[in-house]
Amino acid sequence: MSVDKSTVAKIARLARLNVPQDRLQPVASELNGILDWIAELNEVPTDNVEPLASVTGHALPMRNDMVTDGDCVDTVLANVPEGASGFFVVPKVVE
C-alpha cells in the first residue's frame, strides 16, 4: 500500500490541514515509510487468531442511566472566542 501526492492532498483537505504544494511529495514519502513499516505486520500469520481489541482483557465499562453531569454552561463556554446568551457563536455556516 502506498499513497501518492494527490491522495495526500485529498486527505489533507478532508482533515482541514494546510499542506503546501511543495510539501505534498515529501509528506507522501514520509507516510509511505510509515505504511511500509506497518505492512511488516502482514508477515505475521493471523489466519486463526481472533481480532484483539485490548491487551488488558477488560470489557467495555458502562454507566447507569442517571443524569450526573451538565448544567455547567459557564465552564463549557469558558474558552470560546465568542459566545452570546449561552450559545457558541461561529461564522455563519448555513448553505
Place this chain on the structure above:
Amino acid sequence: MSQLVTGRTGDWEVVIGLEVHAQVSSKAKLFSGASASFGAAPNAHVSLVDAAMPGMLPVINRECVYQAIRTGLGLKAQINLTSVFDRKNYFYADLPQGYQISQFKHPIVGEGVLRIVLADGSTRDIGIERLHLEQDAGKSMHDQHPSKSYIDLNRTGVALMEIVSRPDMRSAAEAAAYVRKLRSILRYLGTCDGNMEEGSLRADVNVSVRRPGDALGTRTETKNLNSLRFIQQAIDYEVARQIELIEDGGTVDQETRLFDTNSGTTRTMRSKEDAHDYRYFPDPDLLPLTVTQAEVDELAAALPELPDDIRDRLINDYGLSPYDASVITEERETAAYYEAASAGQDRKLVANWMTVELFGALNKSGQSLGDCKVSPEMLAGLVGLISDGTISGRIAKDVFADMFESGKDAAAIVDEKGLKQLSDSGAIEALIDTVIAGNMDKFEEYRGGKDKLFGFFVGQVMKQSGGQANPGMVNQILKAKLDG
C-alpha cells in the same frame, strides 16, 4: 397490485428504502452523564465530554444499549452480542468532536422484519437491514445574526438508533405505512417517544425508479424528513422528477437532496466535495460492545405484547375486522383502552363504538384519548346498556354525546333524561293505535297496496315515543296491525 407509475414512455417501478433516526428514550446521553431531555436553556445539558474538551473519554450508557436491543427484538431481528463503535469523520460547527461515534461494520442489531398494513387491510413484510447506535449532533441556528451561526450542543451526544430498511417499498403510501408502524412499535416498546415534531423520529428516504424487471436504478437520498406528509411529498416529487429526467434522455445523479417544506420540492444540497468520504475507523476510546445472551433473553422476556400480536388476537379471538384491529392497535394507549372497555362486553360492539363514535368525537374536538372524559369503564357502561336492551343504538348516540361533554355515566344520563327504551308491548300498541287513528287516509292507502307507507308509520311511532320505542317491537306490532 399495480403500483407502477405511468410516464410518457411507459411504466416505471418505484423503489424506496428508508433510514429512520429514532431518539432513544433515556435519562442521560449515550456516552456522558448529561441529561438527554428536550427543551432546556442553551448548552445547559452539556458536559465537558459532549463539548469534546481534550482528555474527555466516552463511557457508554447501559440503558441505551438495552433500548437498542429491545427495539431489535421488537423487529424480530438478530442481536449481535459483539458490536463495534466507529468514528465517522466530518467537520461541522455543531459537531465539536469532529467525528460522530457510530457503528459502521458491526452494528448491534442485524436483519429483521417489519409488517406493514396497507389501506385495504392486507399486510406486507418489509425487510430491516440493520439497526445501530450513534450520537446525535448539536443544533445550529442561522437566523439570530446576519453573519454568525449560534450553536447549542444540548442534543449533542444524545443516543439515536438508525434503523435501515431494505429497498422493499414500492410507493409513498407504503413508506408512510412503514414509518407509522415503526413508530407504533417503538412506542409500544418505550424505546423512543416517536415525537416527530420535536425531531425524535426523522427519516432519510432513498428513492430510485426502474423499468419493471430491470436492475435497480440510481438512487437519491432526501434527508431529514420529520412528518409522514413530508415523507410522502418528497417521494412523490422525486419519483416525478426522476422519471421526467430519464424520459428526457438524462440520468439521475446519486446525490443527497434537501426537502423544502414550503414548496414540497427537493433540491440538490450544494455539493460538498468528498462529503461521503467519512474515513470510518474503530473508535480507539471504546472497546467492542459486548452483551451476553442471558441479558438479551432477560430483555426479551420483559417485552410488552406488540401490536402485531395484539392485532392477531383481536381478529382471531374477538372476531374484529382486520381494519378495526389495526386502528385499535396502532397506539399502545388505544389498545389498552380497548382491552379495558371491552372486557366482559360485546367485543365487536365496543370496537365499533370506539372507532366510529369515540374517535370521531376526539377528532372533531381535537382531544386525545388521554384527556378525554370518557373512561374505558364509561364506554363499557354505555355498550352494556345497548346490549341488554335498556337503550337503542339511536338513543345511545345522544347519550354518548352527553357523556363526552359532561363526563357523566351512561346510566346516570339515561335515568336523568328518562331515555330508557320503551319495550312494553301494551304501551307500544297504544302509541301505534294513536298514530293510525291520526292518519286514517294513509292507513287506507296502505291497505290499498301502498306498502311503502310502512316506513312512514314506523317513523311516526318512533317520533311519538320520543325515539325511545324498541324499534324491533315497533316493526313487529305495527306490521300485524296494518296488515290486519
